[in-house]
Amino acid sequence: MNGNDEVPVVEVERATKRFGSEFALDGVNFRLFPGEVHSLMGENGxxxxxxxxxxxxxxHLDSGSVRVDGREVHFATPADAQQAGIRAVYQEIDLLPNLTVAENILLGDEPRRFGGIDWRALRARAAEILAELGLNIDPASxxxxxxxxxxxLVAIARAISSDVRVLVLDEPTSSLDLDEVAELFRVIRELKDRGVAILFISHFLDQVYEICDRITVLRNGMLVGEYLTTELLRIDLVHKMLGRDAEELATRPPVGDHADHATPLLEARGLSAGRVSDITLVLGEGEVLGLAGLLGSGRTEVARALTGIDTLTAGMIVLDGTTIIPGNPRRAIxxxxxxxxxxxxxxxIIGELTVRENIVLALQAQRGVLRRIGLSRQRELAASWIEALSIRPASAEQLAGVLSGGNQQKVLLARLLALSPRVLVLDEPTRGIDIGAKVEVQRLVRELAENGMSVVFISAELEEVLRVSARVTLLRDGRVIATHDADALTVDSLLALIAQPDVD
Known part of the structure; x- marks a missing residue:
């Protein structure tokens, strides 16, 4: 605890919420003070x-209380909370791309004149809000x-267009590169200096320690504790989140040391597709090959080209010594x-389908509509993968859309593994999931490689790429610039290689 004598702008006492027989919250206390950035940490679930x-x-909570400025409140809808100055910006941005920046910022609160919208005043007001945050964005664009x-940033501008006192940012950096994160953090610090209380949710520990003043940790619906960021070591934070030994998050041997590079399983030779060109890479059997690069470097484009999603314009793919043309995702599978x-x-994930239906989806598509997988076989397959990947809750008939991000990722992996692939291309498989789920996904990748599967692993977290991969191929501006053994690199040296300018 920080011993702050100031009245919290938001205080929650003994919050309890049950879904069926399961406690989502069990007597949780939480407080948020004006002018602070506070992180809420914990595994998914x-x-x-x-x-x-x-x-x-x-x-609505089943029991417990929420206070704003010391007075108990009962919000019937999010609109009630917004009236009290509490606004949220979620990972999935809730904006209208077909409207202008100004229209999005002031949607529902447009200035009026002669019975219609005053467009000049609308743009002027939006420009003022953007300027308050130091943002140079054309409101008419x-x-x-x-x-x-x-x-x-426009979503944040919209959130502060009225008198905001509390701003909830849910995974705001999940799709941003380093420069964009720096700009977002500048805006957060600007809001903090204005006295806005910010609740910052992120799975990136480096970002939490850079921007947050305090951390509240939850585990299994219960409060573990509230801590000053400066007084909580990262390894201790991870331990409190997991409730078990976190040594496995430290350095571990690179995956795939036994892989046979002399006889590659997969080769890309001079591959070009879309924004990437002249891509050459080699993947051995039982190897995890990391793809690393800044946002826009071409990581995803390479993955899509390898698996038939994007059409090749040049080059070839060689699988087990045979030249292939994936052509489309179904042929690639x-x-x-x-x-x-x-x-x-x-x-x-298709959220409206059950876990069982999601797991068998690709396998059924591969077999075709005339070769239906019987219900009993579907249940058998789903049950085996639920057990193998520790999917929670362990119900094959649960709608996939209500699962946590980590468990949705496991369902997606189960769908792919049910196809018995030779090469698994994973693009940001741990994005937006908690530390515990990340560990489980990374462990699964290692086990797959040890059992002979070849994996291409893409992550914006360079430390994760180094931990999981045997070798790392570096990309910049749609081209391969180098490939190195992972154990010969550090995060700093890898970042330096990625960021260094080309030398003619």
Missing amino acids: AGKSTLIKGITGAL QLSAHPLAIQQ GLGLTYSSENRRAEG
């Missing part, structure tokens, strides 16, 4: 989202014309090449 929804009026990082998209929500 720890209760973070439930607590946020209780604070922002998105759900179409939102869809801007990259995700700018849209994230038939050849043993599978891809897990970085966009788990839009291109991976």
